[in-house]
Amino acid sequence: MARMKFLCDSDRCIECNACVTACKNEHEVPWGINRRRVITLNDGKPGERSISMACMHCTDAPCQAVCPVNCFYTTADAIVLHDKDLCIGCGYCFYACPFGAPQYPRVGNFGGRGKMDKCTYCAGGPQADNTEAEYAQYGANRIAEGKLPLCAEMCSTKALLAGDGDIIASIYKERVQVRGYGAGAWGWRTAYRETVGV
């Protein structure tokens, strides 16, 4: 069974924010909520590096472990999704997430933030595939359409990879071998508890 993963090749990311824009457009995500964002380290200095960041759909996801109402579930493709009908907006998942993925519609205290929103890997949620209800609560479901997350498909430098973890790892390995260097698959050790030997 394929295991869905994200991989950001930081040697290729040019901080164009097309992934962020594609995500917001595909799911009509409003201002103030960023399911995906680009983070630049050492901005303006030699060795500057940008990483496109969203929910990494972790193995043994910490958000899922701390949720007091068990609103998270992991699909057979290893995509971590959540049920907004169960979410109470407590914010525990935000504190547990090593990537800062969970987002809330409002600034507030326990329960006052509204329902948590995060990257769904373009796989919708617990409403029937590609129904109005699914779109209204979670956005588009491209995985059910036989496609991949739009952020990765839109990436002009092909820095952001999505899909079967084994295939995207092999693509990244090929790139590193050709280039002769690689900054590593950022976040993989944290998210997937794996050592990337490239």
Add this chain to the structure above:
Amino acid sequence: MMEGKTGMSEGESTNRRRGFLKALGLAGGAAVAASTPAAAFNVNGELGDVKPAKETPEQRVAARYRETDHVKAFYRTNRY
């Protein structure tokens, strides 16, 4: 009346151009309306008038990923 290279008067030419642009605008609007899902995304998770269509626990966790031609093309082009 001034006549251009096409033999049309200036007024006729303007009307034709405006008609073309109007038709283009209406066609564009119709295309946007057709491609936009009926329900807009609501970040608060409220469904409003939309009918819920909850999946069963088995359906929720079922694998959705398929290695379609679209996905294969993504993998292939990322190897370049």
